Amino acid sequence: MIDKLSIKQICAGFAALITVLVINNIAIAQDIPAAKIIVIDNRQISANAAVAKDISRQVSQIESQMQIELQGIEATLKAEQEELQSQINMIPQDAYNQRAQDFQLKVNQYQQNVQRKRLQLERALVNADAEVERALKPILQDVLKQTGATLLMDKTIIIEQVPGLDVTTRVIEQLDLAMPSLQVVLPDLPEAAAQGQGQAAPAAQQ
Numbered sequence: 001m002i003d004k005l006s007i008k009q010i011c012a013g014f015a016a017l018i019t020v021l022v023i024n025n026i027a028i029a030q031d032i033p034a035a036k037i038i039v040i041d042n043r044q045i046s047a048n049a050a051v052a053k054d055i056s057r058q059v060s061q062i063e064s065q066m067q068i069e070l071q072g073i074e075a076t077l078k079a080e081q082e083e084l085q086s087q088i089n090m091i092p093q094d095a096y097n098q099r100a101q102d103f104q105l106k107v108n109q110y111q112q113n114v115q116r117k118r119l120q121l122e123r124a125l126v127n128a129d130a131e132v133e134r135a136l137k138p139i140l141q142d143v144l145k146q147t148g149a150t151l152l153m154d155k156t157i158i159i160e161q162v163p164g165l166d167v168t169t170r171v172i173e174q175l176d177l178a179m180p181s182l183q184v185v186l187p188d189l190p191e192a193a194a195q196g197q198g199q200a201a202p203a204a205q206q
Contacts, residue, residue: 038147040140041155041168050176051135055128058184059121066117073110080106120186128184135179142174143167 046052084103088096140152147167155166 035151036147036149037151037153037165038143038149038167039153039155039158039161039165040171041166043156044168045136045172045175049132049172050180051132051182054181055125055132055184059125062121062124062184062186066121070110070114070117073113077103077107077110116189120189123189124184124186127187128182131182132175132179136171136175139171139174139178143170 080103084096084099087099091099144150144152155168
């Protein structure tokens, strides 16, 4: 029972426990190197690196080309819809219904085309980001070695820091040398990839 233990025995027990903890902590400290942290700002890299600017420029061009192409198709569909609606009382009902169905198929195909192009651009960006990350990995490892750091953290998760820890500029400079540009390639996608993802427009009403 505890009430029968002497104060000396209790103190001896605590002393033994503390000794074990100290020994264990020393062993752990010997196995794990002391942390030396450096910081990068990924948002700044995404905005200022030459390859990031090149990707952004290409994406803007692709989006503009897509917009021009889709606007042309929309104009054609709008004109066909207006013509169809003008014939509602001029042709037999069966013929009108068939033309309305044909027009709806064109609308559905257009919407699938829009969705497919959107998916192509999304996947192209994912692929481009993966290429940049592959180029960044050896750069970050090299910076760790050069600085003697053991830990690299993103600036967005840091509340306060002392000057001299941020190596973003160094990383951008090395990335600009290793990968100044990257071609954004739209992957081939089957037409079926976009089916069911777009919402069909209503057919011409009688």
